Amino acid sequence: xxxxxxxxxxxxxxxxxxxxxxxxxxxxxxxxxxxxxxxxxxxxxxxxxxxxxxxxxxxxxxxxxxxxxxxxxxxxxxxxxxxxxxxxxxxxxxxxxxxxxxxxxxxxxxxxxxxxxxxxxxxxxxxxxxxxxxxxxxxxxxxxxxxxxxxxxxxxxxxxxxxxxxxxxxxxxxxxxxxxxxxxxxxxxxxxxxxxxxxxxxxxxxxxxxxxxxxxxxxxxxxxxxxxxxxxxxxxxxxxxxxxxxxxxxxxxxxxxxxxxxxxxxxxxxxxxxxxxxxxxxxxxxxxxxxxxxxxxxxxxxxxxxxxxxxxxxxxxxxxxxxxxxx
Numbered sequence: 001x002x003x004x005x006x007x008x009x010x011x012x013x014x015x016x017x018x019x020x021x022x023x024x025x026x027x028x029x030x031x032x033x034x035x036x037x038x039x040x041x042x043x044x045x046x047x048x049x050x051x052x053x054x055x056x057x058x059x060x061x062x063x064x065x066x067x068x069x070x071x072x073x074x075x076x077x078x079x080x081x082x083x084x085x086x087x088x089x090x091x092x093x094x095x096x097x098x099x100x101x102x103x104x105x106x107x108x109x110x111x112x113x114x115x116x117x118x119x120x121x122x123x124x125x126x127x128x129x130x131x132x133x134x135x136x137x138x139x140x141x142x143x144x145x146x147x148x149x150x151x152x153x154x155x156x157x158x159x160x161x162x163x164x165x166x167x168x169x170x171x172x173x174x175x176x177x178x179x180x181x182x183x184x185x186x187x188x189x190x191x192x193x194x195x196x197x198x199x200x201x202x203x204x205x206x207x208x209x210x211x212x213x214x215x216x217x218x219x220x221x222x223x224x225x226x227x228x229x230x231x232x233x234x235x236x237x238x239x240x241x242x243x244x245x246x247x248x249x250x251x252x253x254x255x256x257x258x259x260x261x262x263x264x265x266x267x268x269x270x271x272x273x274x275x276x277x278x279x280x281x282x283x284x285x286x287x288x289x290x291x292x293x294x295x296x297x298x299x300x301x302x303x304x305x306x307x308x309x310x311x312x313x314x315x316x317x318x319x320x321x322x323x324x325x326x327x
Contacts, residue, residue, distance in 0.1 A: 001099060002097075002098050002099040002100075003026065003027065003028045004027055004028070004063050004064075004173045004176075004177065005027070005028040005029075005030060005061055005062045005063050005064075006022055006027055006028070006029050006030070006062065006063065006064045006065075006066060006177075007029075007030050007031060007032075007052075007058045007061070007062035007064070007065040007066065008029060008030075008031050008049075008065075008066045008068060009031065009032065009058075009065065009066070009067055009068065009069060009077055009080075009081075010031060010032075010036060010040055010068065010069055011031055011036075011040055011043045011044050011047070011049060012040065012043075012068065012069070013144055013251075013302045013303075014068050014140060014144045014158075015031075015066070015068040016043050016047055016144065017143075017144025017145040017146060018066065018068070018144070018145055018181065019031075019047055019049050020047055020145065020147070021145040021147075021155055021157070021180065021181065022180065022181070023047070023048075023049075024147070024155075025180045027177075027180070028050070029049050029050065030049070030050045030051070030052050030058060030061055030062060031044060031049055031050070031051055031052070031058075032051065032052055032053075032054065032055055032057075032058055033051040034053065034054065039301060039303075043303075054084070055080050055081060055083070055084040056084045056087050056090055056093075058081075058084065059081060059084040059085055059090055059094065059103065059131055059133070060090060060093045060094045060097060060131075061097065062103065063100075063101060063103065063104070063171075063173060064103075064104045064105075064106060064177065065081055065103070065104070065105045065106065065133075066106050066108055067081075067105065067106065067107050067108055067109060068108050068109065068140070069109060070109075070254065070255045070258065071109050071110050071111050071115075071255065071258035071259050071262060072257075072258045073109075074107065074109040074111045074115065074119060075115065075118065075119060078105070078107060078119040078122050078123075078135075079122060081105055081133065082122040082123055082126065082129070082133070085103075085123070085126070085129040085130065085131045085132070085133050086126070086128045086129050086130065087130065088130060089130070090130045090131045091130030091131050092130075094131050101171055101173075102132070102134060102171060103131055103132070103133045103134070104133070104134050104135075104136060104170075104171075105123060105133050105134070105135045105136070106135075106136050106138050106162065107119050107120070107135060107136065107137055107138055108138040108139060108140055108160065109139075110139060110194075110197055110198060110201060110255075110258075110259040110262060111194055111262055112194060112198070112261075112262035112263075112265040112266050112269075113137075113190075113191030113192075113194045113195050113266055113269070113270055114191075114265060114269060115194075115262065116137040116190055116191050116193075116194040117137075117190050117191055119135065119137075120135040120137065120164065120190045122135070123135040134165070135164065135190075136162050136163065136164045136165055136190075136193075137162065137163045137164045137190045137191055137192065137193045137194050138160060138161060138162040138163070138193045138194075138197075139160075139161050139193050139194055139196060139197025139198075139200075140158050140159070140160055140197070141158055141159040141160075141161065141196075141197060141200050141201075142157070142158030142159055143156075143158060144158070145157050145158065145181075157181065157182040158182065159182055159184065160181050160182055160183040160184070161183075161184055161186045161193040161196050161197060162183060162184065162185050162186065162193050163185065163186055163187035163188065163189055163190060163191065163192035163193035163194075164187075164188065164189065164190040164192075164193075165185065165188060166185060166188055167185050191270075194262075194266070195266055195270055198259070198262055198263045198266045199263075199266075201259060201263060202263045202267070202281070204241075204245070205245070205256055205259065205260070205284075206260075206263070206281070206284060207241060207242065207245060208242070208245030208246060208249050209260070209284040209287050209288070211241075211242035211243075211245055211246050212246060212249070212287055212291070212314075212318060213287070214227070214242070215227070215242075215246060215311055215314070215315040215318075216315050216318040216319045216322060218315070219312075219315040219316060219318075219319040220319050220322070224311075224312065224315055228243075228311065242311075243311050246308075246311050246314050246315075247308065247309060247310065247311060247314065249288075249291070249297075249308075249314075250291070250297040250298070250300040250305075250307070250308040250314065251300040251301050251302045251305070252302075253288040253289075253291045253292040253297065253298060254288070254289075254292035254293075254298060256285075256288045257285045257288045257289045257292065258285070260281045260282070260284040260285035260288060261278075261281065261282060261285045263277065263281045263284075264277040264278040264279070264280065264281030264282050264285075265277065265278065267280075267281070290321065291318065291321075294321050295317050295318060295320075295321050296317060297314065297317055297318075
């Protein structure tokens with residue numbers, strides 16, 4: 001029987017962790033390297049992930065395609081795969097692959113429910129497709145998978161939530177994949193998983209945005225050490241969450257801009273907050289945009305950290321960015 005093949009677009013920090021986890025459990029993992037950055041290509045080579053020459057070949061070879069990209073690229077990635085499914089010879093090429101079954105596209109980005117529905121529409125009832133592709137809405141809650149340094153070699157895993165189907169309607173291969181990746185169907189409705197993911201992120205990354213405001217203001221007033229001391233003494237759980245959030249934020253700030261906007265949209269459309277979501281999380285999006293584009297923190301990479309590795313350094317850099325606004 002043919003090994004289940006999972007295509008991942010693309011191999012960033014999360015994609016790399018998921019690829020390593022799948023490979024450790026005997027799955028074939030493939031990606032498309034064309035047009036990717038040198039950082040991404042280096043990750044692909046380091047993890048010995050198989051590269052394919054085109055999106056069409058990915059559609060031909062894969063049983064499941066995971067979209068794990070910055071939210072700003074989610075729609076374009078969906079369109080790439082939908083277009084590859086429509087190429088006239090894709091169907092014949094896929095049919096020639098041994099034991100090829102249905103193709104599934106898992107939209108796993110931090111997108112609004114509206115955008116998840118728009119992406120799903122690309123694949124729904126597509127009479128022009130020579131390869132039908134089923135789209136599931138999803139989200140990844142938690143950090144990238146990582147193997148523990150323990151005798152049993154166990155893995156820490158995020159939660160991968162999905163919606164748009166029921167477990168019973170999915171192929172037999174899904175149960176094993178779901179077990180390896182800690183996947184769970186949370187709703188038969190497209191958009192359900194995205195709402196859950198964004199509601200979770202609003203509390204974690206939203207707290208980090210508030211922490212950035214707090215720490216940078218205390219830095220400007222020369223009282224950051226005292227603030228951190230009081231947090232440690234009177235609210236140690238908040239202190240730990242705030243510190244870890246600000247320290248870990250720098251390499252991801254550019255990704256969180258659109259995620260914050262998506263949260264605001266979800267709160268207003270699904271939560272019926274009438275614009276409050278957009279005002280609050282639109283402001284948080286601006287915080288992350290400024291950090292990503294106007295400070296050296298935006299140059300940080302997960303695999304190579306030099307700045308912002310302490311709260312004090314991050315607050316100092318951000319406060320310096322804000323100084324021209326004081327005049």
